[in-house]
Amino acid sequence: MNREPVWQPSASQAALKSRAQQLAFVRGFFAKREVLEVETPVLGRCGVTDVNLDGIPAQVSAGTRTGGWLQTSPEYHMKRLLAAGCGSIFQISRVFRNGEQGRRHNPEFSMLEWYRTGFDDVTLMAEVSDLVCDWLGCERPEIIQYRDALRRWAHIDPFAATVRELMRRCEEWLEPEQLADLGRDGCLDLLMSFAVEPNLGRGRPVFITGYPASQASLARVSKSDGYETAHRFELYVDGLELCNGYWELTDPGEQRLRFEADNELRRRSGKPEMGLDEAFLAALDQGLPECSGVALGLDRLLMLKLGVQDIREVLAFPFERA
Numbered sequence: 001m002n003r004e005p006v007w008q009p010s011a012s013q014a015a016l017k018s019r020a021q022q023l024a025f026v027r028g029f030f031a032k033r034e035v036l037e038v039e040t041p042v043l044g045r046c047g048v049t050d051v052n053l054d055g056i057p058a059q060v061s062a063g064t065r066t067g068g069w070l071q072t073s074p075e076y077h078m079k080r081l082l083a084a085g086c087g088s089i090f091q092i093s094r095v096f097r098n099g100e101q102g103r104r105h106n107p108e109f110s111m112l113e114w115y116r117t118g119f120d121d122v123t124l125m126a127e128v129s130d131l132v133c134d135w136l137g138c139e140r141p142e143i144i145q146y147r148d149a150l151r152r153w154a155h156i157d158p159f160a161a162t163v164r165e166l167m168r169r170c171e172e173w174l175e176p177e178q179l180a181d182l183g184r185d186g187c188l189d190l191l192m193s194f195a196v197e198p199n200l201g202r203g204r205p206v207f208i209t210g211y212p213a214s215q216a217s218l219a220r221v222s223k224s225d226g227y228e229t230a231h232r233f234e235l236y237v238d239g240l241e242l243c244n245g246y247w248e249l250t251d252p253g254e255q256r257l258r259f260e261a262d263n264e265l266r267r268r269s270g271k272p273e274m275g276l277d278e279a280f281l282a283a284l285d286q287g288l289p290e291c292s293g294v295a296l297g298l299d300r301l302l303m304l305k306l307g308v309q310d311i312r313e314v315l316a317f318p319f320e321r322a
Helices: 013-032 075-083 121-136 146-154 163-170 183-199 252-268 278-287 298-306
Strands: 089-096 108-117 142-145 206-212 221-224 227-237 240-247 291-297
Touching (some): 013 089, 013 121, 013 298, 075 089, 075 108, 075 278, 108 298, 121 206, 121 240, 142 146, 146 183, 146 206, 163 183, 240 298
Antiparallel strands (some): 089 108, 108 291, 221 227, 227 240, 240 291
């Protein structure tokens, strides 16, 4: 593939045709459920505070505004529409994340994001199952708790283990000096990536639920067995993470505190602080309806449909050819 002239697409004609079929399937799926398709800006006023995401700044000057960010997700704009009374909505969008490139990543990729008013996370998981399994023609997912998954495949209790115990477990993949600045959530992310994820969804898709509250800054939180857990889920198929969903947080004060906590983590990790999206927070002040939302990687879904292992095989022009 790398030997081909740069002007040529990396995806086959069959892959391009399957992408078109996928888009038609998605739009038909939501049309039957009377979910409104929307479009929101790819270029927004703010980036995101999430320490695990690096946005791409844009040098723009228009009117009285300068600068901006290519969006890592349409989430904040879509929630502004929800607060304005749009009801259940979905969007197929191009999103951007700096530094993400490899067999499963491209800095620019296609995301399907949707929000269902009146749904909790369990109800939305059922709808995710309908969309993904109808498209792939696969069995409905099983559900595994995050804690059980870490116990089974990483051989450690993610809630009860100390940071020192987590770091020792991570030494199978990184040297001790590399682990010094990871902290609790960094260690848990590493264990999830290296010890757990490769085992997930083999033969049957699987939802992981019940994440630590610290790993879902936009989700509601409740207590389970004495520990705070987030109403968050992720779907895995053949070891590939496909989507991330929340029963959405609607409290503007709590959301602001979580953004500020994100920025504190960014400071500690040497990353620049990000400005808070005051337009989004104002929408929460106005009132976000009870809802759940999910973001799903359409390129990865297409990889699964076609049985390919490299995202470049489903992209017309990946970053190196764009």
